[in-house]
Each structure stands twice: as C-alpha cells, then as structure tokens.
Amino acid sequence: MTSLTTKRPAAIRIVLPFVFRHWLEQPLRAFAVTAGFLGATAADLFMPVFSGHLVDALTAGATDAAARHAAMLAFGAIVGLGALSLMLRLVGIQTIVPFTLKTMSDVGQQAFMQVQRFSTDWHANSFAGSTVRRITRGMWALDLLNDTILMALLPSLVVLLGSMILLGLHWPSLGAVIAVGSVIYVAMTMVFQVRYVAPAARVSNAWDTKVGGTLADALTCNAVVKSFGAETREDMRLDGVISRWRRRVRRTWLRYNHTSTAQLLVLLCFRASVIGGAILLWAAGHATPGDVTYVLTSYYIIHAYLRDVGMHINNLQRSVNDMEELVQIHGEPLGIVDVVNARTIDIQGGRIVFDDVTFHYGGHRRPLYDGLSVDIDAGERVGLVGRSGSGKTTFVKLVQRLYDVSGGKILIDGQDIAKATQQSLRSQIAIVQQEPILFHRTLAENIAYGRPGASMEAIEQAARLANAHDFIMRLPKDYGTLVGERGVKLSGGERQRVALARAFLADAPILILDEATSSLDSESEALIQQAMERLMKGRTSIVIAHRLSTVCSMDRILVFDRGEIVEQGTHEVLAARRGGIYRGLFERQATEFGQAAAE
Numbered sequence: 001m002t003s004l005t006t007k008r009p010a011a012i013r014i015v016l017p018f019v020f021r022h023w024l025e026q027p028l029r030a031f032a033v034t035a036g037f038l039g040a041t042a043a044d045l046f047m048p049v050f051s052g053h054l055v056d057a058l059t060a061g062a063t064d065a066a067a068r069h070a071a072m073l074a075f076g077a078i079v080g081l082g083a084l085s086l087m088l089r090l091v092g093i094q095t096i097v098p099f100t101l102k103t104m105s106d107v108g109q110q111a112f113m114q115v116q117r118f119s120t121d122w123h124a125n126s127f128a129g130s131t132v133r134r135i136t137r138g139m140w141a142l143d144l145l146n147d148t149i150l151m152a153l154l155p156s157l158v159v160l161l162g163s164m165i166l167l168g169l170h171w172p173s174l175g176a177v178i179a180v181g182s183v184i185y186v187a188m189t190m191v192f193q194v195r196y197v198a199p200a201a202r203v204s205n206a207w208d209t210k211v212g213g214t215l216a217d218a219l220t221c222n223a224v225v226k227s228f229g230a231e232t233r234e235d236m237r238l239d240g241v242i243s244r245w246r247r248r249v250r251r252t253w254l255r256y257n258h259t260s261t262a263q264l265l266v267l268l269c270f271r272a273s274v275i276g277g278a279i280l281l282w283a284a285g286h287a288t289p290g291d292v293t294y295v296l297t298s299y300y301i302i303h304a305y306l307r308d309v310g311m312h313i314n315n316l317q318r319s320v321n322d323m324e325e326l327v328q329i330h331g332e333p334l335g336i337v338d339v340v341n342a343r344t345i346d347i348q349g350g351r352i353v354f355d356d357v358t359f360h361y362g363g364h365r366r367p368l369y370d371g372l373s374v375d376i377d378a379g380e381r382v383g384l385v386g387r388s389g390s391g392k393t394t395f396v397k398l399v400q401r402l403y404d405v406s407g408g409k410i411l412i413d414g415q416d417i418a419k420a421t422q423q424s425l426r427s428q429i430a431i432v433q434q435e436p437i438l439f440h441r442t443l444a445e446n447i448a449y450g451r452p453g454a455s456m457e458a459i460e461q462a463a464r465l466a467n468a469h470d471f472i473m474r475l476p477k478d479y480g481t482l483v484g485e486r487g488v489k490l491s492g493g494e495r496q497r498v499a500l501a502r503a504f505l506a507d508a509p510i511l512i513l514d515e516a517t518s519s520l521d522s523e524s525e526a527l528i529q530q531a532m533e534r535l536m537k538g539r540t541s542i543v544i545a546h547r548l549s550t551v552c553s554m555d556r557i558l559v560f561d562r563g564e565i566v567e568q569g570t571h572e573v574l575a576a577r578r579g580g581i582y583r584g585l586f587e588r589q590a591t592e593f594g595q596a597a598a599e
C-alpha cells in the first residue's frame with residue numbers, strides 16, 4: 001500500500017501538469033472550449049451596466065422621449081448580450097463533450113498500457129480490483145476536473161476581475177472592497193481545501209481503493225470461500241474494511257461542511273460591505289438609483305460566482321485527489337524494461353545457458369540462486385524436479401525474463417536475453433502454466449491467443465493434438481463457447497487441454513510445461529504424453545513436474561534443492577544413485593502409487 005505518511009508533492013502539482021499536457025494534444029478543441037465559455041462570461045459581465053442604464057432611464061419618466069430611447073437601447077443591449085452569451089456557451093458545451101471524452105479515453109488507455117507492462121512483481125503486489133478502480137475513478141475525475149476548470153473556475157475568474165475593473169473605474173473605493181473581499185474569500189477557501197480537506201480526502205480515497213481490493217479479492221477467490229463455507233467470514237472482513245472507510249469518509253465530508261460554513265460567513269461580511277458602500281455613495285450624492293442598481297446587480301453576479309468558487313475549488317480538489325492515484329501509475333517504474341536499442345532475439349535452435357546467475361526475490365534475506373550455471377542444448381528435453389519451493393518455477397520465469405537477474409547472464413542461442421526486447425523473447429516461448437488462466441472469450445480465441453489470425457483448421461488441429469477437440473464439440477457453441485472469467489466454466493483438466501492447444505498452435509522454438517499433465521485423467525494423460533512427445537521434437541523443452549512419470553523419458557533431469565541444481569542426468573542414472581534426492585523422490589512416489597493401487 002502507498003504510505004500515507006511519507007512526504008510527497010501535493011496532488012495538484014502532479015495532476016494539473018498531467019491534465020494540461022493532455023489538453024494540448026487537442027489544441028483546437030481546447031481553444032474553442034475556452035473561448036466559448038470565457039466569451040459567454042464576458043457578455044454576462046456587461047449586463048449590470050445596461051441594467052443600471054435601464055433603471056436610470058425608467059426613473060427619468062415615460063414622458064421623456066430621450067429616456068424612452070435610452071430604455072429601448074438598454075433593453076436591446078440586455079437581450080443582445082443574452083443571445084451572444086447563449087451562442088458562445090453553446091459552442092463551449094458542444095465542444096467540451098468530444099474534448100473531455102477523448103481525454104478520458106486517452107488517459108484510461110495509457111494507464112492500461114502502462115499497467116499491462118508493469119513487472120510480474122508489481123502485479124503480485126497489487127490487487128487487480130484496486131487497480132481497476134484507480135483507473136476508472138481517475139477517468140471520471142477527469143470529467144469533473146475539465147468541467148470545473150473550463151466551465152466554472154476560469155469564467156469565475158473573468159467575472160471577478162472584470163467586475164472589479166468595471167466598478168473600480170466608476171468608484172475606486174468599491175473596486176477596492178471587491179478586490180480585498182475576493183482575495184480574502186478565495187485565499188481562505190484554498191487554505192481550507194488544501195490544508196484541511198485534502199489530507200482527509202487522500203486518506204479516504206486510499207480506503208476507497210481498499211474496499212475495491214477487498215471486494216475483488218473475495219470475489220475472485222469465491223470458489224475457495226464457498227468450499228470452506230466462509231461467506232460470513234468474508235462478510236465480516238468486508239464489514240471491517242467498510243467501517244474504517246466510513247469513518248474516514250465521514251471525516252472528509254464533515255471537513256467539507258466546515259469549509260462551506262466558513263465560506264458563507266465570509267460572503268455575508270462581503271455582501272454587507274459592498275451594499276453598505278453603495279448606499280453611502282448614494283447618500284453622499286455620488287450615485288444615482290441606476291448606479292445603485294448596477295452595483296447591486298454586479299454584486300449578485302459576483303456573489304453567485306464567489307459562492308460557486310468555493311464549490312468549484314472543492315470539486316477541483318476532489319477531482320485532483322481522485323486522479324492522483326491514476327497519475328501516479330505513470331510515475332511508477334516498470335520494473336522490467338527493454339534496454340536502449342534492445343534487439344529482437346533470433347531463436348533458432350533454442351540453446352539456453354544460465355551463466356553464473358544470481359537471483360534474489362525482493363524482501364528475501366538470501367538470494368534464491370547464487371551462481372547458478374547450467375547449459376541446456378538446442379532441442380534438448382529437460383525435466384525439472386525437486387521439493388516445493390526449491391526454485392523450479394523461478395527458473396522458467398527467468399528464462400522468460402519476468403524478473404531480471406542480479407548477477408550473471410542468461411543466454412539463448414548465444415544472445416543475452418537482458419539485451420533483447422521482452423516481446424520478441426516471450427513470443428518465442430510457449431508456456432502451459434500450472435494453473436492455466438483463460439480469458440472470458442470464446443474457446444477459439446483462447447486457443448488462437450498465441451498465434452493471432454490462425455485459421456479455424458489450425459485451431460482445430462491444435463485442439464485435436466491436445467485432446468481437447470472432443471470435449472469442445474460437446475459444448476453448446478463448440479469453439480464459440482465463452483469460458484467464464486479465468487475459464488471457470490471448464491474443469492481443471494479441460495482448462496489445461498485448452499492451454500496445451502494454445503501452446504501447440506503457438507509453435508514456438510522453446511516450450512515450457514509447468515505440471516502440464518497434473519490434472520488430467522490417466523487416459524487423456526497418455527494421449528497427451530504422445531502428443532507432447534511429437535510437439536517436443538526439435539524444440540528445447542523444459543518440463544516442471546512433481547510426478548516423476550512425466551519426466552522419465554526426458555533427455556536430462558535437473559534436480560533442484562534450495563535454489564541449487566544438486567543432481568542431473570537421465571532418469572536411469574539418477575534412479576540408480578544410492579542416497580540421491582531423485583532416487584528418494586522416486587521411491588516415495590513408487591510406494592505411494594503402490595499403496596494407492598492396492599486400496
């Protein structure tokens with residue numbers, strides 16, 4: 001979780017430059033929106049002047065021809081200014097729709113691009129649900145932010161400055177009262193927002209993100225929750241998080257209320273000063289009833305804008321806070337990056353060399369691998385075995401460069417993978433994971449994921465090789481069937497066969513199978529073993545297996561223990577080694593198998 005106590009730049013200082021950069025990507029629209037709203041506001045600004053003229057004309061009496069003419073002129077100006085204001089505002093609101101939508105889409109897509117490229121470690125440390133919330137909340141906050149700045153704050157500023165100048169030209173003392181009052185009001189509002197409301201809003205946002213994370217965690221693990229009948233436990237867990245969220249949000253909302261009460265008090269004093277000033281000017285003979293009307297109308301326009309300035313600053317602060325977590329995504333390091341001038345790796349034979357590799361998981365005291373060296377020949381089939389946690393999966397993660405090594409090198413066909421583009425490397429390695437994850441898309445799309453644009457024949461052929469075709473044809477829409485989130489609508493064995501079909505189709509020179517056959521029944525396992533034999537021919541294959549029957553026929557078996565390769569050789573050689581780890585594992589599994597068969 002992001003620390004809430006560490007010192008960091010104010011949200012506004014990172015969010016506003018980010019938003020302005022996005023505005024500049026649409027300069028014409030940005031101009032049309034700004035000009036439309038500012039022009040409309042300028043037209044509003046002159047209304048009080050003509051209201052004053054109208055009252056002066058009316059007080060002169062209906063019999064006076066010049067007064068009637070002046071009244072008509074003032075009336076025409078008021079209507080004309082109203083129409084101009086309407087037209088300009090229309091330009092603004094029509095343009096701000098595509099302008100904001102484009103900015104929101106860009107911001108969302110760029111955040112998604114960045115998040116997708118974050119390292120495996122970043123994803124391991126983040127809740128998917130929280131990340132989704134960070135992005136969607138940030139996109140909607142941008143909508144509020146655009147409206148607040150372009151439709152509200154900038155026009156308010158124009159009204160304040162304009163009124164100050166127009167009134168100040170007639171009565172400098174009134175101009176001064178308005179200037180001082182506005183400055184006090186705006187400064188007070190900002191101080192309250194930035195120092196009092198924003199810190200509380202930041203904390204409540206962090207709790208809001210946590211609520212999303214907690215919901216997503218429980219929902220994605222719903223199968224586990226169900227299997228332990230733990231719904232009530234999860235309800236209570238969410239209740240705990242929501243109670244803390246509620247306390248934090250309450251504090252923020254109360255601070256908003258305190259701020260607006262203080263704003264209303266300042267506005268009351270301001271009103272008394274301006275209207276009192278106008279009456280004094282009238283009493284001293286320096287102002288006509290029309291002038292007083294002008295001051296009063298101006299004041300009510302200023303008042304409306306000032307009252308709203310408080311709300312707009314609230315909205316600005318809130319949207320900035322809501323966007324902060326999204327903007328931060330762009331400041332976070334990717335973790336694994338392509339070096340400058342990274343090259344496309346050219347894998348032909350697929351020889352893999354670990355040359356004195358040291359690797360350390362962040363947070364662990366000791367490195368997992370300390371000077372690990374191994375040479376896997378092009379086309380060799382290698383089995384990885386060893387106790388749980390001995391470092392088998394990490395080995396294949398390093399081959400895919402999901403993590404960077406801290407010492408030594410990993411070479412494929414003589415090329416250092418750290419200097420290759422990640423995309424070219426991973427696209428030439430096909431992998432079937434221990435727990436295959438499928439997209440909630442059709443089966444055909446899932447199988448073709450490793451080779452976009454593959455023909456239906458190729459997809460079916462791959463499915464046949466993986467022994468998946470028959471069960472797929474029994475599904476309601478065969479290859480067009482949707483598989484549910486992460487493939488939940490399929491059995492474990494079916495999911496694995498789909499993942500195998502995906503690997504068949506990918507046809508990559510390097511193949512990684514992580515317990516690929518662990519959840520298949522013995523009949524389909526035998527069929528897949530044959531297919532795998534065919535698939536492995538001519539490819540470098542690394543197979544991680546707990547069941548040693550899977551790796552018996554491998555060219556070589558590497559036995560891992562606490563991050564070291566402690567034994568290696570063929571099954572026959574290792575099984576014959578007295579006191580060896582492999583032999584121990586083999587004997588234990590043979591005994592378990594014998595016991596299971598006897599029962």
Ligand SMILES: Nc1ncnc2c1ncn2[C@@H]1O[C@H](COP(=O)(O)OP(=O)(O)OP(=O)(O)O)[C@@H](O)[C@H]1O
Nearest residue numbers: 124361362368386387388389390391392393394395
């Ligand atoms: N993302 C991670 N962050 C920190 N430590 C990790 C991470 N992944 C694995 N480890 C640790 O590294 C060690 C090796 O893990 P690895 O997954 O490579 O073992 P394994 O031999 O494949 O185990 P298994 O057979 O159970 O899958 C373990 O101690 C594990 O806890």
